[in-house]
Amino acid sequence: MATSATPAVPTVTLNNGVEIPQLGFGVFQVSDDATTAAVTAALETGYRSIDTAAVYGNEAGVGRALAASGLPREELFVTTKLWNADQGYDATLRAFDASLAKLGLDHVDLYLIHWPTPARDLYRESWRALERLAEEGRIRAAGVSNFQPDHLRRLLDGATLTPAVNQIELHPGLQQAELRAFHAEHGIATEAWSPLAQGAVLDEAAITAVAARHGRSPAQVVIRWHLQLGNVVIPKSVTPHRIRENFDVLGFSLSDEEMRSVAALDRDLRTGPHPDELN
Template sequence: MTATLEFHDGSRIPQLGFGLWQVPEDRTAEVVREALELGYRLADGAAIYGNEEGLGHGLRTSGLPRDKVFVTTKVWNDAQGFESALRAVEESLKRLGLDRLDLCLIHWPAPKRNLYVETWRALIRLRDEGRITSIGVSNFDLDQIDRLTAETGVTPVLNQIELHPMLQQAELRAGHAERGIVTQSWSPLGRGMAFETPAIREIAERTGRSPAQVVLRWHIELGCAVIPRSTRRAGLAENLALFDFELTEADHAAISALDAGTRTGPDPQSFG
């Protein structure tokens, strides 16, 4: 079992989970079952991934009780707005075969649409109705988060952002900490961009770990929740083996120096 982090609403999230982005629908149920069998307890999905039905099937056939697995999904850009977000979450629940989500996120702020506050109001209603336990956002900046809080009185429990050694987001992480928001890292390995750097290679050689394990351990020690993706059982197992070694202060300094502001995904302020 992995460690958990506490949300400001009193719920808890497993610190390490597995992401389902780009996992083919026909493989999703199998990947979910394998991950849960290995010890994962957090599955991170989204409507746009096109595999919510597979995620639900994997959960139901895993043999684990519903309350032992933390399930996240996300509202896509074209479903933003109050009524459309309500519908979108109900459709996700139907595809998943669940009556409740542990966490639902607004996937992108899509600022040009200017609908994220209304979308947030929909998530608040669904939370209050017991359809969602906790509500958060993804790819938001601090001004957008503060606007949600100012206009609704409800602060997201979590912001899921692109975060890896080449894009460390220190200012955003500090702002989350000030607001009691959990930082969750997507694309945590940064498509392996840092794997061949001397810093990562040297730490991997000294600890006898893979570059991926070094980078994922770095996320854990930053206090972030993290959701690496793998469709291979061996990869899933490797990504889970992070809790029996530690990085040194010198390791953190060396990784910190890799920050180049390099994104693998789109700019959240122009996307959507």
């Protein structure tokens, strides 16, 4: 596995050859003003991958932090997402232009369809728009979020691009083995949102025992578990010391036995909606 512009952070090579840092920073449920401070702290810590979305309402805040950082654009990996109300070919292109303007960028590294919204049945049209954006070089990689195997199969039927990424809810309580196996079969990278289950798994005895053994926090253990599984992971915090702590996960490893003890926590624990039910 290659290294990113921040040398300690491993990267995952996507199916089109683009490299994404395996450890990134998310800004879900962070206000626009607070996002600027949080992303600034993340960049100062060493994060180079920032994940936002149109519906978060904080793309401008991300853009301000990126511009003020002084970091070369080629060292940054920026992800944003198409919201459900903007699905459809022409609407997707307009929504992308709006996101790009708020971010203050001339391209994004990864653009995702945020939810399949199967009842609206527009995600294949939106995917054609993402294929166009990729062909024009306005996005370096195209992907999806919250797609289940059936959604992916339908998307791939007639598509010219296979999604580079599927960003899904994934943590020790919801490990999505069937979906991860589908990703592996089709060369789709797995990216985990809500990687700590909004804290719901951090008091589990299996995790606290591993944390005590390594002198680490439960959150660090869970993030390390993700990395060793091969997931791309985007923990979120607005607290500078937690931002730094979540990044400090590269200096230790979990044993095979410890990985199995965390894997035993799988129990279909969702913190967000099921993809078949959100429209």
